[in-house]
Amino acid sequence: MSANTADSLFDRLEPLLMQVSKPIQYVGGELNARTKDWDSVSVHWALMYPDAYEVGLPNQGIQILYEVLNERPDALAERTYSVWPDLEKLLRLHGLPQFTVDGHRPVGAFDVLGISFSTELGYTNMLAALDLAQIPLHAADRDDSHPIVLAGGHAAFNPEPIADFIDAAVLGDGEQVVGAITDVIAAFKAEGSPGGRDELLTRLAETGGVYIPRFYDVSYRPDGQLAEVTPNRTRVPARVSKHTVMDLDEWPYPKTPLVPLAETVHERMSVEIFRGCTRGCRFCQAGMITRPVRERSIEGIGAMVEAGLAATGFEEVGLLSLSSADHSEIAPLSKQLADRYEESRVSLSLPSTRVDAFNIDLANEFSRNGRRSGLTFAPEGGSERLRRVINKMVSHDDLINTVSAAYSQGWRQVKLYFMCGLPTETDEDVLEIATMAQDVIRAGRKATGSRDIKATVSIGGFVPKPHTPFQWAAQAAPEVIDNRLRKLRAAINSDKSMGRNIGMRYHDGEPSLVEGLLSRGDRRVGAVIEQAWRDGARFDGWSEHFSFARWMSAADVAFTGQSVDVPFFTTRERDADEVLPWDHLDSGLDKQWLWDDWQDALTGYEQDDCRWTPCFDCGVCPTMGTDIQVGPTGKALLPVAAKR
Amino acid sequence: MQRIRLRYAKRGRMRFSSHRDFARAFERSLRRAEIPMAYSAGFHPHPKISYVGAAPTGVGSEAEYLEIALAERQDPEQVRAAIDAVLPAGLDIVAARDVAHCPAGSLPDQIHGSRWQLEFGDAADGLPAAVAALLAEETVLVDRFTKDGKRSLDARAAIVWASVSISNSAASNAGAPTGTEAPASAEAASGLGDESGPGRAILDMVVRQVTPTVRPDDVLTALQSVAGFAPSQPPRATRLAQGPIDEAGAVGDPLGITQFVNNQTPVGNR
Incomplete structure (x- = not known):
């Protein structure tokens, strides 16, 4: 590959940077950034987070892969982010391509362009970057001189809507598979690249862990449903498996997190304390596709916090996971970290926590130095019936007891997260959110004796996702969601004695519908993405850039003459025997188990967590040849000495 | 403490x-x-x-x-x-x-002004004349758009001196500035046969600290308004010194370590 020159474009970029907003985001040179000599390595990776720098820089996945790849003597990795429209315009005017922020090299010169999709709303930014990089949009039009365009991240568990634009996709944990891919490419180049791009992609497919969409043919039934997805050549597997790193302590990355000059969405250091979650919330794609639970040891966490703070100078450490209070040693871990950093100005935070009294104790531990501003809980569903449907087991009384404890211990504000548009949901379920918020205010007033108690309810639209029990569900139409939220707003405001104490934050239902189209779409949705991008769509995760009308008109154009439309992919409920676009992609979950769990949801039957109850056969452990990995280990955090 | x-x-x-x-x-x-x-x-x-x-x-x-x-x-x-x-x-x-x-x-009491250097991407024909025209004025009001709206400031009155030179390498310098004279660029730029091609114009100036602050951008705006001077691309600006200003127009150092800065000035290295 790499026929293009890889020389730095910085001299030509520099005059343009004086004319754009926040130019610091394009110059690289962050603390802990790496630059390696281009010619000293065989395999060159460009890693892209398809959103603005301020969102992409803190992304843990990119930072981990950047470090892992740059540690290899035979590879280098540089980063690239979406450029804002002001710079895109100037780059086009001056004939400059999408570039990396490390070496300011053209993205088209790399061997691999790896793009991490946390959300499907980044797809149009991928097209913008490919076009700016002067890489053909369609994989079929690329030749040996172009990078392999590789998708990863959670959205890659159904890459079918972007199948035309990517050469390859990987599912699951990236830190090991990027090494395996590098090995394949390095060997192929050392042999003189026999057979060109086609042979390289075949070798990657042969590993069983890299999905090459063009090697699979898709056929459709007259009613628009999928008929089948079959490999169109030998040497490629019928199903492609996800990757699972089993021992997190062997992968203590990022060791030296990037510290941006520019302001970003997370100004803190993050340490992932475990991966995976078996709480079994039926809406949660992350919990389903990252199984089994794998804990990092308390010693490993302590060492990462210590080394990371020394390497960055950050003031805050976030203990990251899908449900951080579920770490088997979270109590000793938080106490020992709080002891170690009590005298310093380092603060600790625990995102993603559940609703229970235990978490108040943890939160108190994390706020020893005084600040008790806000606590966040996520009941997700407004009524107990609905919470049984989604398998989020929190009773109304539990929640009220918990917030009472929080208010009485000095916490000033409680934030409650919910979703709207969940399967089986009625107006009454959503209206119960108002009741809950009002009970929270009453409990707070009682606990503190003060009328000045605040609570915020924050509501997101539910999007059914692949590889979850809700993958068959009908998504609620935007009008349904907007109507329910209007009624909820009226219910909250109706009680004058506390309406002012309850804040309500929500998004309207339209962006969720587009996300739903991109989440559960098949290859036919690719034409919609391309049309939307041609019509100007980019930064679709930003409300000021998103246009629902543009997406719907793009869908009208792209689906003309087809037997499918937007409702087919979104508001239509699927049957048990329907071939789903991602059935040939193996997340480890047994499809029959997912279906049974979907049926249990409809009858409000709850499923326990396999960490504390017997295995319920979701299928992941036997498929992956592994098991859940949890403590307690009974070990302690080292060093114990307090830091000032 | x-x-x-x-x-x-x-x-x-x-x-x-x-x-x-x-x-x-x-x-x-x-x-x-x-x-x-x-x-x-x-x-x-x-x-x-x-x-x-x-x-x-x-x-x-x-x-x-x-x-x-x-x-x-x-x-x-x-x-x-x-x-x-x-x-x-x-x-x-x-x-x-x-x-x-x-x-x-x-x-803050030590900061009376700054010495600025503006490097243009080319010989910037018209710059010497524009600078001369600007210096010939007593007052040149320019508008700056800030988040608080439009502000008007006098970009001329704050200039202590300014001079233009032509350099064939980014690091070389013109002679010591003497008041407000501006070496003509035409002769310097016509020194053909130099393998680095036409030289690049450098605007060197000392600007007094006033409120609101007059920035290099404001001086460029003033050059455009008095003489229609518009470079093909924005120059690269560097503050070389900041501090007290002596009678000769040289800028000193609030640490009292370096002498008043005149000739030996580093230029934005990369």
């Missing part, structure tokens, strides 16, 4: 950092370097740092100043080296001095 005055530079690509970007990076570097900072009192204690007039985003500088207060007495040079070692390359702490040994008066 000990106070240390620091001089720092924004070089190369780091000139694209804003003042807020620098301040965050600087405060993190204090923690990494384990500098025993003095903290403000209150619920959210902050390390005691005072900044003065930061160079605009996109403008390089060899002469930015700030003061820090320490809870324990330290050797200023060791503090300088420790912070510099943990800052990103291009944000460089270049000098440090105990305030007790600096020229008398607060740091």
